[in-house]
Amino acid sequence: MISLLDYGAGNVRSVRNAIQALGFSVTDITCPDDILRAERLIFPGVGAFGAAMERLQRLGYVEPLKEYLAANRPFFGICIGLQVLFDGSEESPGVAGLGFIPGHIRRFDVGSLSVPHMGWNDVRLARESPLFANYRDEKLYFVHSYCAAPTPENAEWQLAFTDYGAPFLSAVQRGNIAAVQFHPEKSGAVGLQLLRQFLAGENTTKPITNSLQQTHFAKRIIACLDVRTNDAGDLVVTKGDQYDVRELGEVRNLGKPVELAQRYYDEGADEITFLNITAFRDFPLADQPMLEVLRRTSERVFVPLTIGGGIRAFTDASGKSYSALDVADEYFRSGADKISIGSDAVATAENYLECGNGDGSSAIEQIARVYGNQAVVISIDPRRVYVNSPDDTRHHTVATTTPGPHGEGYCWFQCTIKGGREGRDVDAVELAWICEQLGAGEILLNSIDRDGTGAGFDLELIGAVSQAVTIPVIASSGAGQVKHFSEVFAATGVEAALAAGIFHRREVPIAAVKTHLREQGIETRV
Incomplete structure (x- = not known):
């Protein structure tokens, strides 16, 4: 038994x-x-x-x-x-x-x-x-x-x-x-x-063939699936350009979530991330289709699964209240290994900046306390705000090699909420740092400016955030060629890089990315 x-x-x-x-x-x-x-x-x-x-x-x-x-x-x-x-x-x-x-x-x-x-x-x-x-x-x-x-x-x-x-x-x-x-x-x-x-109770042993003098930590390649309902009510994987997922008036349909996740597992993805961008996230525990996606995916995909979208406290239509931990519990029980928190993290950071500390009530603190820091991922969606001088803003700025529309030589990275539709007075560097203090274990760093462009990762953004925290950072948004992956690892030292559209459309296979990285002397999982 x-x-x-x-x-x-x-x-x-x-x-x-x-x-x-x-x-x-x-x-x-x-x-x-x-x-x-x-x-x-x-x-x-x-x-x-x-x-x-x-x-x-x-x-x-x-x-x-x-x-x-x-x-x-x-x-x-x-x-x-x-x-x-x-x-x-x-x-x-x-x-x-x-x-x-x-x-x-x-x-x-x-x-x-x-x-x-x-x-x-x-x-x-x-x-x-x-x-x-x-x-x-x-x-x-x-x-x-x-x-x-x-x-x-x-x-x-x-x-x-x-x-x-x-x-x-x-x-x-x-x-x-x-x-x-x-x-x-x-x-x-x-x-x-x-x-x-x-x-099986196997009792036979074989001579040790393990010849390693030292073990080697690998960079991760993560496949991301943006999941939402289309106009017909079907749950589909989609992809936006600067977060716009519609094309010719219709939601882009790039495949079914479970089948795509299985494909990426077979192709060698080191992790799978689901970002739930459907309206169901208003009442996440009523989101049975997404929970079912997790359950079915975990039956056939044996690498880590992250789920994001709607992980927060909420009150349902009947007036019953649920904590962020209640929501996270259900997603973990359905097959998630990590929970990604987005807009709610920005609100938490605003409260932290106002009060000077956390009070233990945030989703980050609640989930980390029970499931550990490694279970909490913070998804940051920033856009560039250009300034002429660091003195023009209280926010963390970088001297940029891509000047602003009026020749500005500096920028800061404004955090957004609601799928990039609303900017807040919090920058990506301070958000990442605050969330680490509250117990987050990883940063998923997106870029509205680079999303869907294929122009490469925003190295200035990624470098600024990765230098500000001691937890792992996942680079996201902008990958269009295999060399973009080696560039971000070499330039910033981040632990992982994520892509979506180029994998969905088979423009850049995961195997090609890993082959290129090994050719560049970067450790990967074969």
Whole structure:
């Protein structure tokens, strides 16, 4: 009996779908006694250490888990499922872990590298294990801000290491108990194979073929799907130029969302982002078509899925109120791995600028507190505002190589809301910085000026924002050729680049982008 410990924090749908895609049946843990009845137990999770332990305590799962582990019964932990095996974590001081592995989980201290460690990296095996019997130096998907350091006290547990500034434990195992920091259910075919090894109870090992002296973090290529209803009421993928999605009076229809997402997964996209731009976002929990898109996509696409559009507090037509966390819960349960917040983040930043701090009530703070910083992406939609001198505005300016309409040599990047239709007195640099302080884990940086132009990413905008934050930045808007991807990575050091129209129309294949990047000496996932 394969049992899944769904403790209510993080997207476990993808793990369940991966197990079923591999041909195995799975049952959910619904009460403490189910843990002791399990034959093979999987503990997945994305979230904050303290929130995870609090839920385990509240559900009465802690003592049965300790008993199960003490009996050396088959156990496989994923991400938080690895971290809770330790004594505790800096993420949640004073909160005890399961105390099965000596040591504390520490926040990354990696100098100039971005935190969270978000993306694809290798693992370096320390010894043989059935889990890695078929592993061949392939990249796996990580997303975490805290990690387990190898120490003499946990030496007997050390199975694999990954380098991100310094080596950390990416896999542990002793006897029948194993756990990994990466997400096999989000790591494509290689991750599914590793999960199969555990599910099948595979006990044979092969000699270590892992020849890596150091692991290498890869730049991510992300496919973005703008999803909305067309005039006939069908849910379609569309694309705009400067955010105008209509052509000859009709909404551009570039395909069906689930089928396109499947295509991009097959073509090697490292992540898929859905931006929900339909009117349903006024009442996001009533948006059953978009929730169904997530559910169906997560059944066949085993890389990370991000959803944006309408993630905020709202009151429905009957007068019932929902928090942003209520909305996020439903999207995570439907298959999302990360939540993208747009217009609501601008309003939050305006309040922060007025009050000088956050009060804990924003969507960013609520979601990060439960699901962890890595689950919150801030989508910024700025446009250029030209000025003659930095003294002409309070906002962060750059000296631009593309002067304004009247020869202005400087510009600042004004944040917009409502799909670019309304500008606000907040600039992209301060918005990104404020959102990081409130708990966001990643920035999706668009550009209204470059959107749909094919002229390349706005390097001045991207450079300004990436220098202002320590969290990962995704460059978006303007890609038209493969060289634009290598340019943005070389010029700004961002962790990821996103495109939509050129992928939808097959003008630039994802494989061509990755081939070009490798030719330029830029690490990618093959």
